[in-house]
Amino acid sequence: MFTGKDAQSLASKIRELLGSRGAIGNLRVSKRAIEFDLFAEDTGELEERLKLLEKQISKRVTVKLLDKILRPMEKKEVLREGVNLFNEERYWESHELLEQAWQPARGVERDTVHGMILAAAALVHHQKDRDRVSLGMLERALAKLDGQEVYEGIDLGKLRADIRDIIEKGTPAELTIRRISQSAS
Template identity: 40%
Template structure:
């Protein structure tokens, strides 16, 4: 995952940025997707064996200065660390990575905890779609998140579930997507 600094782009630019990235890196590198948050332009990439990731980042720097690069692999973290990491990623507008960090915890959860985790994962997924200027998809996924969070409440690992459920409801009711921190 490559993150470039976002100095002036909006989610409406995601498709054009995707095409530009593909043009810059050539055929050997796969650029699957692009997303635009307030802080970052994010590219989901696959680098062929033998290619240095720094070379990829250098090529993409023609779009905007690099912010970070991370090779995404499924890592096993203990539950508390995974949730803490997911919150950090979510609050740093790295929604895809937040979703990935929570998935292993969600798979092992049951009952209310599983619903809370699924709700947060769905919010992150919705915001990924918003970063691609896919507002209708974002709102649809937020509807699913709302259903998961409706039967829950309280505080979960420092996350005020009632507050985020209320924020999701306000977005759905207004039809105006406003990303938030958790």
Template identity: 35%
Template sequence: MERYLLHFKNEKYLPQNCRELAHRARDLASDMNVSVRLARVASKFIEFDVASEKVDLDPLVERLSPIGELDNVRHVVEEHIDKDKGIQDGIFYFNNERFWECHEAFEGVWNQCYGREKELVQGIILVAVAFAHEQENEESIGIGMLKRALEKLGSSPSMYYSIDVDRIRKKAIEMQQANKLTRFEI
């Protein structure tokens, strides 16, 4: 089976509904040879992490249509991507609340980095993963990850490509103090 991220438009669900949505998706697809691993809830979409054969993907999407209108499907494969493209993709995914995909894009960048740059990129990844946990209604885990993210970001330069690292540090500190994850763009 292959791994896919299915994004359905979200008009009413909150991260607190992620388990209910995962159970509902599993029920809707119960007689299919697929696995609905989990659901993440963002403000504009619901993301289902699924395992499916390619031939079963369209029927699965049809089965899940009562949950919402399909926005996009992404086949998750390990990609070897140009560093600049990985950064561009990571920024896009972060700013569109597709935090798991952001993590994946920056991991591809991280694999091409060395030394201090590698730690800086890992800090950005940890912030994205914190938000992915929040989308799974695990905000406390996400808040806990901010400490590690700040350690990795350290005193790195204030800009990394077009990313304002100082702003990320400031936001991470504010979120720790408030004990609340608040989405922002990078």
């Protein structure tokens, strides 16, 4: 099983395989997947690179095209899906989606959603073996999450406690956002 500490060596191996330093970017390692951005000039090049990855790396290559604009969703749906992505260690996607709830929000609600976004971004850095950056972002997330115990059924008290624990230990780790009611699920 790979960890964030393997991110640079994995990126080097994949770039070597694909024959281009610019072929991939933003490699992230979670317990469930190795995620990275794969760049191609056109569909033919993309398909060629995918076949090579399937042959040399894994038969299970899942492609998700991220060049599409996210469809507008209601706040509760954004939060539900954002938390689901977060809990699946798909922190980058969680961060991107939660911005839909953050942009129109104001006051404490805006800070709360921003805190969740910062936590997701911090864990993206952990997946890239940038733990010092991750810890700094978790400190910023903790400051933004101060103010409420529960937000839309999300247990912010538990999230803050878990973030504090990670900061005190000085070692980033995966987090789970716990729901305590059905209002956000």
